[in-house]
Amino acid sequence: MLTLECPYCGVKAEETELQAGGEAHLKRYGPGSSDDEFESYLFMRKNPKGVHFERWRHAYGCGKWFLAARCTATLEVFGTYSAQTKEPPADLQAKIKAKRPNWEGYK
């Protein structure tokens, strides 16, 4: 059973308390963008077998959205962090790199 720690209220929540929200750090595109950019933004989700950054909502808790780094091949959770970030925090990236030396890094 998946357990994530909510970075806002500090509760270690198991997955029935949470709602998955898909890929994190999506770059949003507006009017004037190309078809490629729109397609990528709307449909082309990252679907790696390995390290994945994703959005979660503490639905039956504080109700807030937060972000998590998780391995889709083992379900190992590397850490959770605030949704008010443009990219994963450097210390979390370093931690993942230490555990997954072949990881290509956040891109």
Next chain:
Amino acid sequence: MAMRRYSAFAIAKEAMSYHLGWERAWGSPAPKKKYDVIIVGAGGHGLATAYYLGKNYGITNVAIIEKGWLGGGNTGRNTTIIRSNYLQDPSAAIYEKARSLYETMSQDLNYNVMFSPRGLLMLGQTEHEVRGYKRTVYANNLQGVATEWISPAKVKELVPIINIDGPRYPVLGALYQARGGTARHDAVAWGYARACSAMGMDVIQQCEVTGVRTQGGKVVGVDTTKGAIDCDKLGMVVAGHASVLAEQAGFRLPIESLALQAMVSEPIKPCMDVVVMANTVHGYMSQSDKGEMVIGGGTDGYNNYTQRGSFHHIEETVRALIETFPMISRLKQLRQWGGIVDMTGDRSPILSKTPVEGIFVNCGWGTGGFKAIPGSGWAMAELMARGHSPLTEEFSMYRFREGKFIDESVAAGVAH
């Protein structure tokens, strides 16, 4: 390898000699250096693609390579339901083609796939669902797919063990496809593998693709754990791992991989001879020939490649079904397992050319690929052999960019 036909006469003959004369059903060859066509993925869809390439187009210099074992992915993990009651015309066309091919598959392959057109019901348990399914019935009638809307009394007659009175979700009627049903899922993979092997194709198991080689935007071969193999055309038919393989070839797919679970109960005496799907409460059930109640539910909500899912989803599925089928509350669960399904945004498959010349992709069947196997293989073979197929035209990977969705997510609900 030459195929010895199975028949009652062959069984009688073998009975005289202690059944020692049966041969292996398919070969286990080492890969050749080059093939005209390589199909990655020896599940139902991959094997069916290879089979129809040989049967319909005479292309037999084909290898089907598989990282695990034959039919060990979603082909062996589904709940074996076959139906074609889809809302949109392109879906109805390919699923109905598949269903009609299932009718004669045992004869065509000379392999008993135990196709059992026992009838399938999709329960209407809310007013919205009733309206949705009635709409599907009207669409099916226009498409030439035989379905009808039946009353709660008729549902009770077909399924005596059902509780139609609710209280929370009473059965208000059902969409009934009399020619829907089930088949033996492993046998479908085995039957196709045997037929492919008999046509001279190589089914290569335990052989994982580690890289896709291209030259000037055209595919030239694959690197595998059994060495490099060249090819002119490459078919990627790997379901949950479609994104991983596409990345090796240098393009992306609008796919997310999720875990979907199923389970069977202990075997009991025959009690339900139709397939029942209850989409409002996320559960569907049929009884296998061994007597087990085969139960499926919804997917987990997050990306996952582990082939196992969440406990709470099992609980949710069973809890929902117990209200509709009170008698199953005392059954013990025998086995539970998971598979990785490839979900697209509109819940419809992708059968398409790709940005790399010579590479064709067949994926995105999501939670409902088994029923489509023969139709998918038929269409994919035509696409690979001729470059286009009327059955795959609408299922291009570029339809998302164009906004030309084949929106089955609303029509099918969860059990799809």
